[in-house]
Amino acid sequence: MTLFWHRRDLRISDNAGLYYALKQGGPVQPVFIFDAAILGKLPSRADARVEFIQRNVAELDAAYRTHGSCLLTYYGDPVAIWKSLRDEFRPTAVFTNRDYEPYARTRDDAVREILEEQDIPLHDHKDHVIFESDEIQKKAGGPYTVYTPYMRTWRSTLDARLSTHDGKPVSFYLKPYPTESYAGRLRQVADPPPVVRLEDMGFEATDVPLPPPAAPLPVLEQYDRQRDYPATEGTTRWGVHLRHGTVSVREKARRALATNATLLNELIWRDFYSNILQSFPHVAHRSYRPAYDTIPWINDEQQFERWCAGETGVPIVDAGMRQLNATGFMHNRVRMIVASYLTKHLLIDWRWGESYFADKLLDYELASNNGGWQWAAGSGVDAQPYFRIFNFESQQRKFDPEYRYVRRWVPEYGTSGYPDKPLVEHKFGRDRALATYKTALVAARAGSVAL
Structure with missing residues (x-):
């Protein structure tokens, strides 16, 4: 039994950590934890972000159910929950995708420690960005702190390794992970439990209009000419979906690379700021x-x-x-x-x-x-x-x-x-x-x- 821990990657398709978990063999049981330490600090119990996450977690569970599996959801202290999961499932390994924020690093180290008590490895993978800090370095070593040279090295690194996707050349770093090809290795669950609801966590629905699904894409060809005018719907609205991983950053980078150089630069800025947080x-x-x-x-x-x-x-x-x-x-x-x-x-x-x-x-x-x-x-x-x-x-x-x-x-x-x-x-x-x-x-x- 292998467990996969969803966090900022609320999708099945093109999910790096999930791909590696499935590829090593089955059965694989996906898990999501609503972190009480994070949610408890929110200023209101009517928070549209919690509502957005809960909605997408429920949709992810529904997607797993089409494969005969489910998403196990919990609310509470992640370390305590992982102790319980460790003892209940006795997994041979746990997989996840990396989170670079300071709190997440501390939390993940604590989870890794309690898993190691029973010799259970925690494998983490890159999924949230195209390049991590140690992949884009100055020639003399060390992270970039100026965007333009970072961007040039980012682009040259992207072009350095080519692969194919749908019969077309694509950067190795943008090639999607064929997660669905291994969906048969998901743990089969005959009677799946319900997903944690807003009210289970003490939250309530808001009147904030939630973002639509990420599938409908705007006309990206006009992005560079329209993005600065706030009265015009000229931006992508990808931010919330990239933040929570309801879409793959590799997919969006492929679209931007083929469509609009300015939009690709915005994705590079996103990697750049992640690089700064990782390094400093x-x-x-x-x-x-x-x-x-x-x-x-x-x-x-x-x-x-x-x-x-x-x-x-x-x-x-x-x-x-x-x-x-x-x-x-x-x-x-x-x-x-x-x-x-x-x-x-x-x-x-x-x-x-x-x-x-x-x-x-x-x-x-x-x-x-x-x-x-x-x-x-x-x-x-x-x-x-x-x-x-x-x-x-x-x-x-x-x-x-x-x-x-x-x-x-x-x-x-x-x-x-x-x-x-x-x-x-x-x-x-x-x-x-x-x-x-x-x-x-x-x-x-x-x-x-x-x-």
Whole structure:
């Protein structure tokens, strides 16, 4: 008996760890654990992400049932549950796909330890990214910390090994795993137990519209020309599906490679930020550049609350925050604008904004969310740090000139019910941010804190 542990890979097809579990022989029993340590920290018991995961776990169970098997689901402490599974099934091995977040690494080490008590190996495989950090390294060794050279090496590594798929040449790294070919090795279950429900975990349904299945794909040929305009449905909406593995990143990379170079670059950015988190796990809590942790943030709580509510008096910022609060999604261009406004104009610690996004985004992923916020604050790996300050007025003129996006989410805009000026106006905010950052960084340099 082999057990396979689903986490961020809620699918059967093209699943690396599941493929290797099935290929070594059967029977293989799939397992999913709703982690109480993670879910217990959520600010609300009506969380659309939990609802999305539970729905897709139920769909995954239904897919296994078409093969005569099922997905065993649990809610609680993963280590305690794995002790129980270890003792009940006495597996010869456990397979899973790697998770690179700090908490996941600690959890997996604890599970590995209790399995090793009975000489049960935990085999983990790469599935969530195209390349892990140790696969894309500088010529002199070590991880990349600048995107452009990383991207070039990523692309050259992708092209270095060719294989075939459906009779066509494809990179070895993008070739799908033929998981279904071995589905006959799944453990057969005559009377499968029900899937854990929301109410079993103390959660309830929300009124947030959940993302549709990932099968319908947008017109990718227009991605590079439409992606920056928030009033247009010009983005892929792949994020939530890649985050939870309801689709394969290899499949999406093949589509992007054949269709749109800009979209492929976005997938490379995703790998890049994962590479940063893998190589420098301290970024989960601190600035990549230590000197930026010396910045004297104002951290005005009332201004932060108005930013969260979409009541800053900056139309495109308010529209973005209201879209996030209502749908769990925010257009990527707008994410950059609202993050810049918080960290530069309001001088509020980027970790406050990162945490709020973590609570609200359906596609929340630590590596990409952290990378984006540190990019906005200037504290990350980007080569152009603190003096990048978005002019929200010019961003509005360029990307939503007819205010279509703004009027959709801020219906009172243009009336007496909307503020006649922003919390912090651009010139004042920009000058204050530049002076604050410069003073702090000069002092840090004098004190030999790394920039």
